[in-house]
Amino acid sequence: xxxxxxxxxxxxxxxxxxxxxxxxxxxxxxxxxxxxxxxxxxxxxxxxxxxxxxxxxxxxxxxxxxxxxxxxxxxxxxxxxxxxxxxxxxxxxxxxxxxxxxxxxxxxxxxxxxxxxxxxxxxxxxxxxxxxxxxxxxxxxxxxxxxxxxxxxxxxxxxxxxxxxxxxxxxxxxxxxxxxxxxxxxxxxxxxxxxxxxxxxxxxxxxxxxxxxxxxxxxxxxxxxxxxxxxxxxxxxxxxxxxxxxxxxxxxxxxxxxxxxxxxxxxxxxxxxxxxxxxxxxxxxxxxxxxxxxxxxxxxxxxxxxxxxxxxxxxxxxxxxxxxxxxxxxxxxxxxxxxxxxx
Amino acid sequence: xxxxxxxxxxxxxxxxxxxxxxxxxxxxxxxxxxxxxxxxxxxxxxxxxxxxxxxxxxxxxxxxxxxxxxxxxxxxxxxxxxxxxxxxxxxxxxxxxxxxxxxxxxxxxxxxxxxxxxxxxxxxxxxxxxxxxxxxxxxxxxxxxxxxxxxxxxxxxxxxxxxxxxxxxxxxxxxxxxxxxxxxxxxxxxxxxxxxxxxxxxxxxxxxxxxxxxxxxxxxxxxxxxxxxxxxxxxxxxxxxxxxxxxxxxxxxxxxxxxxxxxxxxxxxxxxxxxxxxxxxxxxxxxxxx
Numbered sequence: 001x002x003x004x005x006x007x008x009x010x011x012x013x014x015x016x017x018x019x020x021x022x023x024x025x026x027x028x029x030x031x032x033x034x035x036x037x038x039x040x041x042x043x044x045x046x047x048x049x050x051x052x053x054x055x056x057x058x059x060x061x062x063x064x065x066x067x068x069x070x071x072x073x074x075x076x077x078x079x080x081x082x083x084x085x086x087x088x089x090x091x092x093x094x095x096x097x098x099x100x101x102x103x104x105x106x107x108x109x110x111x112x113x114x115x116x117x118x119x120x121x122x123x124x125x126x127x128x129x130x131x132x133x134x135x136x137x138x139x140x141x142x143x144x145x146x147x148x149x150x151x152x153x154x155x156x157x158x159x160x161x162x163x164x165x166x167x168x169x170x171x172x173x174x175x176x177x178x179x180x181x182x183x184x185x186x187x188x189x190x191x192x193x194x195x196x197x198x199x200x201x202x203x204x205x206x207x208x209x210x211x212x213x214x215x216x217x218x219x220x221x222x223x224x225x226x227x228x229x230x231x232x233x234x235x236x237x238x239x240x241x242x243x244x245x246x247x248x249x250x251x252x253x254x255x256x257x258x259x260x261x262x263x264x265x266x267x268x269x270x271x272x273x274x275x276x277x278x279x280x281x282x283x284x285x286x287x288x289x290x291x292x293x294x295x296x297x298x299x300x301x302x303x304x305x306x307x308x309x310x311x312x313x314x315x316x317x318x319x320x321x322x323x324x325x326x327x328x329x330x331x332x333x334x335x336x337x338x339x340x341x342x343x
Numbered sequence: 344x345x346x347x348x349x350x351x352x353x354x355x356x357x358x359x360x361x362x363x364x365x366x367x368x369x370x371x372x373x374x375x376x377x378x379x380x381x382x383x384x385x386x387x388x389x390x391x392x393x394x395x396x397x398x399x400x401x402x403x404x405x406x407x408x409x410x411x412x413x414x415x416x417x418x419x420x421x422x423x424x425x426x427x428x429x430x431x432x433x434x435x436x437x438x439x440x441x442x443x444x445x446x447x448x449x450x451x452x453x454x455x456x457x458x459x460x461x462x463x464x465x466x467x468x469x470x471x472x473x474x475x476x477x478x479x480x481x482x483x484x485x486x487x488x489x490x491x492x493x494x495x496x497x498x499x500x501x502x503x504x505x506x507x508x509x510x511x512x513x514x515x516x517x518x519x520x521x522x523x524x525x526x527x528x529x530x531x532x533x534x535x536x537x538x539x540x541x542x543x544x545x546x547x548x549x550x551x552x553x554x555x556x557x558x559x560x561x562x563x564x565x566x567x568x569x570x571x572x573x574x575x576x577x578x579x580x581x582x583x584x585x586x587x588x589x590x591x592x593x594x595x596x597x598x599x600x601x602x603x604x605x606x607x608x609x610x611x612x613x614x615x616x617x618x619x620x621x622x623x624x625x626x627x628x629x630x631x632x633x
Contacts (some may be wrong), residue, residue, distance in 0.1 A: 074448070075456070087461060108352075214482075215481075217398065217482060218479070218482055221473070225460050225461055225462065225470075225473060226459070226460050227458070228425060228454065228456045228458045229454075229460060231425050232423065232449065232453060233449045233453075233473070234444075234445035234449030234476065234477050235448040236445060274464070278464060279465075280463045283482055284481070
């Protein structure tokens with residue numbers, strides 16, 4: 001029995017790893033300028049006539065692919081943490097309004113700083129997004145004490161999301177700045193315009209956060225079974241809850257600061273990965289979710305870039321097309337065996 | 344209502360202590376493994392039950408009985424350290440419970456409460472294995488030794504045959520035994536159970552209690568639990584604590600508790616309501632004589 005499981009885990013991780021690799025290569029090669037793998041090799045080997053292609057690869061596609069990989073993983077992991085926290089399979093940073101909260105504060109800070117012609121750094125944006133994410137999370141937490149049932153919680157989250165988006169739109173409309181075009185693009189969600197500088201910052205932040213998530217993998221596993229059982233084996237619930245809130249907000253904030261709000265990845269990716277692994281064990285789910293989110297985002301952003309090239313779709317458009325049906329299917333299924341899953 | 348606490352062991356302990364103190368002698372509490380002193384429990388600072396005095400030796404079974412909403416679960420949660428005491432203290436061996444480290448407590452006491460367990464994609468063996476939590480390392484990975492112990496416990500609780508099955512697909516009776524297996528995997532000295540036999544059919548009820556007895560014989564396990572089934576409580580308990588209203592109504596051996604009309608009083612069964620019906624009259628007379 002255990003051997004069978006071990007093989008399944010190994011197979012699942014191989015598939016995810018291969019998925020990341022394949023889509024990464026496709027991501028880099030495909031686009032308005034097609035570049036074959038051989039050309040890519042030559043370009044990086046420093047062949048002279050490949051300078052333009054080298055530029056496209058190194059300055060545009062590579063950082064963008066890295067961003068999709070890192071942020072996609074972070075997004076899926078944030079979703080997984082929130083689902084565990086609320087014992088709710090359709091929780092996620094987007095549906096709970098956390099992304100929108102982060103978006104609102106980022107927009108406010110950007111406009112405020114741009115108005116004073118101050119240069120906005122990545123760190124500023126992350127800090128702003130983190131504050132917004134925590135604010136939204138705080139409201140959701142307050143509401144979660146009052147409302148019963150997972151669907152009501154999601155409804156509350158969606159409403160919070162709408163309020164924050166409305167405020168953002170309002171601010172953006174009244175800002176009247178040349179950079180507003182940029183801001184508008186970003187507020188719909190996009191991986192475009194990533195620089196290596198951005199990638200470095202997000203890699204550092206996400207790496208540290210993921211490391212900390214691994215550190216709480218053990219209590220997270222106990223928490224999944226229910227609060228009283230977790231407390232019964234010696235889990236410090238208060239500390240764990242605070243940890244999950246802060247780490248998931250940090251991950252959500254990082255995504256919003258760089259790519260704007262991206263929908264459905266946080267729900268669809270963990271769910272698909274769980275099906276693939278056949279376990280909910282956090283120690284396996286944490287890395288698998290990250291890889292799954294990476295594959296999902298690389299795939300979706302590849303489509304966003306190439307489907308209607310040279311026009312680009314917003315990333316959320318594509319993630320919604322592929323992610324939302326997964327969520328719907330999941331809701332239908334969960335309804336059937338509700339008695340098992342409800343508290 | 345007359346307080347019958349005078350008969351209770353808790354009261355005697357108190358008396359003993361007071362006498363000892365008066366004579367300047369050291370208080371010898373060593374024979375008791377689990378005690379509560381003037382324990383006051385409740386929610387949000389509002390006391391529900393006051394002055395709970397319990398004294399259990401190792402290997403003794405204490406059962407809490409009383410009407411719905413009398414606070415049995417509240418007392419059990421407080422005993423397990425999951426609800427802050429509003430007064431008094433709980434002692435486990437030589438340790439005061441509130442001063443113990445979480446992990447240390449989890450190695451001595453395990454709980455089975457009424458909250459439904461979420462066991463997504465877990466087999467019964469996986470669920471039982473989660474009881475090893477206080478003994479595993481940073482990442483919670485079980486060693487070979489741990490797994491061997493889990494399998495032993497599954498045998499003991501007669502759940503080895505369903506070990507590989509998905510937890511969500513087995514019956515309530517089996518689930519409850521798996522939850523017991525999980526609690527035993529924690530290698531506790533004391534087990535706290537909240538209505539462990541509710542929702543089980545009579546065979547499973549008896550089997551469940553038989554397993555507890557076996558654990559007492561083998562490992563000298565102490566048990567504190569709540570039961571709704573009075574006849575079972577009478578059969579298995581060394582001590583019974585009756586809860587109703589703001590104080591412990593009565594605390595003593597089963598013989599003391601099931602004496603006279605007390606049970607009828609405890610549950611507020613008034614002959615008057617049923618006076619017109621002979622069936623009920625006959626049944627009510629029986630209750631007193633379980």
